[in-house]
Amino acid sequence: MTETVEAPLAAVFDERIAKVFEVFDKSIEDGEKVTLAFSGGKDSTTLALLFYEWIKLKQDISLEITLLHNDTSSEIDLMEQWARNFMDDYKRRIEESTANRVKVSLDIKTPKAIDTFYWRMLIRGYPAPSFNFRWCVHLLKEKPAKLDSVEGKLFTGLREAESSERKNLMRKKYGNSCSASPGGCMAYYYSSEGKGNKIAPFRDWEDADVWNFLLRYRKRGDFNISPLFTLYPNPKVRYGCWHCTLASVQWGLHTLGSGLEYFEAVRILYRKFSDLPYLRIKKTTGYSKLGPLNATGRSIMLNLISAAEELSNNRLYGLDYNKLDGVSLREILFDMDAAEATKFIRKFDTNIPEYRYVKISRVRDISKNKRTVLRAIRDAYDLCLNDKAYKFLKMRDEDPLIKLLDRLRDRLA
Incomplete structure (x- = not known):
């Protein structure tokens, strides 16, 4: 096939x-509106690059593309x-190379401030989150993106090889195989859910296929994708929310350096502190009798985040980017007068159940319950000793968790 197709990326x-x-070819018609889901990770970057190369073969096609x-x-x-840098470059290159026959718009979704991880936790x-209570997936991804709309x-x-x-x-949403999918092999790439408009054109690619493509593209392609290789120093790296406790190890936080290992320590400790019953409010309904983090639990987490920023010399951009x-959020959680912060919290999050509500002045003051905090530090550390991620983390010359x-x-002094 290489011999018969003249493509910009023939090699x-x-x-x-x-x-x-x-x-x-079989999915897109001239004049259509097409959306590409783009996270910035290796798979969505591969999708965007493949789509770009396909467009270069279509001399007369007109499209409206949205990078979501x-x-x-x-x-x-x-x-x-x-x-964000890639999206800006992508828009410019496609519109210039097609003389604006193909228009690109950028649609950046973000959760409301009161739905962010920082607000919901603190x-x-x-x-x-646990596999039984994945509150973050809906609030941070599904609700803002509204993919079904x-x-x-x-x-x-999306690729099957990413995880079991x-x-x-x-296989539940797209069918098990070409022969099992209604309509044959093309239907294999289409989701059967909702509008049936979701398409995963390389769902059967292995990790090696993705990296093989990206490695060769880095040498021959139009885009500078070297920053992507900095982000993925080894094949184990996966990206998403830095605080995700559903991942056993956040390899990106381990391998990138620049102080990010402190946030891996926060992630590990978030799970361990959440597992201590005396840092949770008891409840009478639901599969678990442990409810929200109590005042001491929240104070520990707020101070952990603050300490990680100090020790790593990194600022978590979500605290500055999201505003009410x-x-x-940084001003509300850390800096603003406590009484003023309370007004903001009550004004914009009117549905906080009273049993969940803790004054921000109490959340900020970690010394309020010194004995419980010291106990929690000891108990959480003991829980960390058999944690896979911590075993890798403590191999460093200086243990960031310690x-x-x-x-x-x-801070208790």
Whole structure:
């Protein structure tokens, strides 16, 4: 096939890429509106690059493309910077190369300030997510993105090989195989849910296929994707919310350096502190009798985040980016007069159940219950000793988790 197709990226135009182009050919009509889901990760970047190369083969096609990017406000800052820079470059290159026959718009979604991780954990006391209580997925991803409301074709970089959970989910939504999918092999790439407009054109690619494409593209392609390789120093790295406790190890936080390992320590400790019953409010309903983090639990987490920023010399951009009436979450949680902050909280989050509500002055004051905090530090550390992520983390010359816990003790003085 390489010999018969004249493509700008002929050197990498193999059978797998040809199949993706076939999906585009059979899915997209001239004049259509098309949406590409773009997170900035390796898979969505591969999707965007493949789509770009396909467009270069279509001399007369006119399209309206939307790059749909969901900024959870919980990404690693380097990833979010890369994603936004790439989107700007993508828009410019496509519109210039097609003389504006193909228009690109950027649609950046973000959760409301009261739905962010920081608000839900520190103001409402949400404990670390579990597989039975994945509160973060809906609030940070599904609710802002509203993928089911997207008009026209929605292309994604979803792949079965990403995880066993992803494989099972895709086989439920997309069918098990070409022969098992209604309509044959093309239907294999289409979701059967909702409008049936979601398309995963390389769902059967392995990790090696993605990296093989990206490695060759870095040498021959039009875009500078070197920053992506900085973000992925090894194949184990996955990206998403930095605080995700559903991941056993956040390899990106381990391998990128620049102080990000302190946030891996926060992530590990968030799970452990959430598992201590005396840091939770008891409840009488639901599968678990442990409710929100109590005042001491929230105070520990607020001070952990603050200490991690200090020790790493990194600011979590979500605390500055998300605002209520022009006031950032950082100001409300850390800086504003406590009485004024309380007014903001009561004004904008009117549905906080009373049993969840804790005054911000109490959340800020970690010394209020010194004995319980010291007990929690000891117990959480004991729980960390058998944690897979911590075993990797403590291999460093200086253990960031120990340094964080020491900083908490210092704040009790």
